[in-house]
Amino acid sequence: MTESNGSDSRDHHRRGHMQDKDMPDWEKRFRAPRVSLPDWAEDAPDRSLFVSNATGTYELYAWDRATGEQRQVTDRPNGTTDGVLTPDGAWIWWFDDKDGDEFGVWRRQRFGGGEDELAAPGLDPSYPAGLALGRDGRTAVVGRSTDEDGTTIHLARAGDPPVQIYRHRESAGVGDLSHDGSLIAIEHTEHGDAMHSALRVLRPDGTAVAELDDTKGGTEELGLEVLGFAPVDGDTRLLIGHQRRGRWEPLVWDVATGEETDLALELPGDVSAEWYPDGTALLIAHSFEARSELYRYDLARRALVPVPTPAGSVSGATARPDGSVEYLWSSAAEPSAVRSTTGRVVLDPPGMKSPGSVPVEDVWVEGPGGRIHALVQRPAGVPGPLPTVFDIHGGPTWHDSDAFAAGPAAWVDHGYAVVRVNYRGSTGYGRAWTDALKHRVGLIELEDIAAVREWAVTSGLADPSRLILTGGSWGGYLTLLGLGTQPDAWTLGIAAVPVADYVTAYHDEMEALKAMDRTLLGGTPEEVPERFEASSPLTYVDRVKAPVYISAGVNDPRCPIRQIDNYVKRLEARGAVHEVYRYDAGHGSLVVDERIKQVRLELDFAERHLNGRRPV
Template sequence: MVGMTESTESMPDWEKRFRAPRVGLPDWAEDAPDHSLFVSNATGTYELYAWDRAAGAQRQVTDRPNGTTDGVLSPDGRWIWWFSDTDGDEFGVWLRQPFRGGEEGERPADEPAAPGLAPSYPAGLALGRDGTAVVGRSTDEDGSTIHVVRPGGEPEEIYRHRESAGVGDLTHDGTLIAIEHTEHGDAMHSAIRVLRLDGTAVAELDDTKGGTEELGLSVMGFAPVAGDTRLLVGHQRRGRWEPMVWDPLTGVETALAIDLPGDVGADWFPDGSALLVEHSHHARSELWRYDLAAAELTRLETPAGTISGATARPDGSVEFLWSSAQKPPRVRSTSGRTVLDPPGFTAPESVAVTDVWVDGPGGRVHALVQKPEGEGPFPTVFDIHGGPTWHDSDAFAAGPAAWVDHGFAVVRVNYRGSTGYGRAWTDALKHRVGLIELEDIAAVREWAVASGLADPERLVLAGGSWGGYLTLLGIGTQPDSWALGLAAVPVADYVTAYHDEMEALKAMDRTLLGGTPEEVPERFEASSPLTYVDQVRAPVYISAGVNDPRCPIRQIDNYVERLERRGAPHEVYRYDAGHGSLVVQERIKQVRLEIEFAQRHLGSGPRPAPSAPSEPSEPSARAV
């Protein structure tokens, strides 16, 4: 794909936004910063690409029918590790290939990167400068395991536990490894343990002990300097995510003078003297530089919108992936230049979002609204985000833009359970799972109707993953509120989903609901869409990946069977992939099917205003 072709020129804008080539933020090798790795959809499928900045050369690393996005560069830049699963099932092994391509552009052969390790779900990877790898794994049989793989040696298991755990980072000299674990049984709040590579413990940092509230920690990375054992740690001690520095050898914790509202993440500048601070607040983000010696915070100039990733380069500049709801993504630099241009045409712009704050039962709820031209009330899609520990932001998204192009308003709600609004907002999602989020969505729905934005007879509840789950739960528990449901890769039968899903998600469900289906059956029943399927009156469209390990197909089939039994209006689309698709054409097909389903049942655009009566007066037909 090298430019705008005649066929793309005739395409509608909504489809061009999906087809327009995109590139992700390039990762670079610590000891060979000209060697970079990025993800692009240039071929129509998201794959990994190697980029030699010095030579100006790029090549495609992976080429698989259902795409590839998980890849890591070795510190010396010689090797590319990538995770190979089967058609999106997330269960597989790490392979590797040389960074340098083969003869005359021939793709080099892949080889097993960690021979001797059986297929598993990935749980983190850290690569050392001497060729040693620390590989995190998860299986239903073994729970979480961590192995050290030395060049030419057999994998050595250094950690095992039934609860979820994963690899964080290696020190520069490769002697210490930081892991996140949930041995205490709360999958939402990790503790950190630092180990030697023989598995012996060095230090533990656990904020889940000694208080009435459990607080989480996250590994942000060891200092990228030889002989430096400082670890950058994310913590929630002041009611939000923010960084601190911890030295596991001395036990010294250093608080940082970063007084910004909202959540704060951070990474190291390459010389270890400063931190690159990523600040997220009210669905927007910005970048700062924090000088550790002077304890000074300096804002870096970035446009208003959302920064989806950032990295500090050895020359002191910062590269970042930026977009807004209106403007398509670009990889930019604080030096003022565009870092990496995708080949071909640029995605058409969409409309900007406006912010809405609505009083809900658990506090003020933030929502983002996009609407087409003209006056409402509009048919309105409540596009509910997944996670649930995620949040919608002022970022470019082809899906919502497609609905706007077809005459629908779009409302995205950052319900309780969403990140970016403090720990209490995220942690409110427990035990009454699903029902809590729907209370917040209902409050915003009431505002949307009362304000004149939304047509109350043409309200669509839609979403993917957790958003798909909330869609099915919502049309069952709030049957009078929604005219249509569009659920992608949803949880539909919570009990069956629990028994079939990957082990890490079982741990999350036990945390959210307070136990297993056998221990707290009443909570699973109350939170399962299957419980309310006989109350569903709205037509419902469901799409599902047949290889999905997160929202497995059997539990969706159970829900669909109940719809069929009572003759409820519905359509189901199954496709050969996992938890969503990395193939652009497939994604376009799914959006087209959803829009056509909505238009068949609801029409699009605002309702025409009633005309002045004439003689003889005739009742007008209602468009449906």
């Protein structure tokens, strides 16, 4: 891999870590170089962009497939992951924030290298709200979010001042720009429900062409999402996702005629799609019960044909101009790899290879809102009951899957069973399951977690005297809330970047998350104070019995530091056993050394408070 800058620090990283034969497997999983699914330029498919941690920090890389050359594009202390290629492959746009605070500007760099420059001069720093780049090489549609303006969308053309074409107080975002640049699709929540978007198609001057809003005219809350315009000049078909049958499914909407072509695919679970490059077929991504698979759907014949992939999870896929499909695949036991239906590994980063882990087991538990799906990993050949970690996913609209994860694998290496719960609010189990957590936020998820905890203990898997509740972001929030509302259920808690004081978090967080909280709780803290109080970990802090470990990024715009400090002060006032680790980043870290440090601190905290020994 050729590199343009920062070679001294990368060489030190390799000398200091990658040649260490005594390194434990759990650390190798974090240090082993990995890559994302490469994005490619629509009109220059040999030019690709991907993310890698090869230097010890996640950064953007350009890859010329014709020559094989790979070049590091960005080099920042806290890493960079948000980047897009222009359709002609001439430029790489990347988002430049300050130390992970997600507030910044778009910059661009030529594909072959050179100085960075402002990509859209005239636009002030903001939170990003989508980006679409034109095939003419000079047009961009830029979405912005700020506390003062809500969401604004601008048309930026090289050499001209940006023109605002959309503005609203509620959250919105850029969906896509049509192949010929004549149509712009946006997702918006002007109706006030941040969980269920409506769609609008605009001309470049901001005038509306078409509207689609499934939130109107019924009692059910239904959402829509933009999946992309057809990749053909003059084609007014827009691929969208809908929830009309209780799950995510694709349909084709001709925004010029209003015609809707419902694919009505006979697949359980959620279904998404993207266009094949010639516009005659769709690449279907099907997610069901924590696994995923791919299909090719021929639009003319209405035929669905499987795209062979191994059992596990496909976290991204793209159809190439030659008809092949590249996809990022992993399972709980096998590390991720970028594969192709041609049978080859697309990208194989040099250096240390990640060790595998143990397979995941499926468990279904009857809960107060229906059957709950949990994923279990346990040390091979070790009988229970075991010290058990309930590792709770974030989101909340997300789900754990049969995919490789270095964090759970580290716990298994140290003798713990790991249970991951796809509680109500998780995706992949239908719209009703995802939407169920409204108003009693946090408390509903914890009811499901409690049901799975009961199964873990009664089944003989978990030692009830050694139960750890942990998670990051929303999982960190549920950890703190669970320690207070279920104080006798957990032996200790480990919360990363959590919501700890919901009212202060609301006032300090980025505007898009305020909109989400208003949707989840039914209003602002001033409008529904009783709901915020019932759902805030701070309300129950005086009931916490277990030792608490909290880690937080001081620049985090999602779970800001002030509300965490408020919670910690209450723990201190009680003399409660707790430890706090603050680090210079945002909502998590893109630096491998920092991530390893955090995991080591968590393992150490658990071992000291459960067993009185330090981990290896």
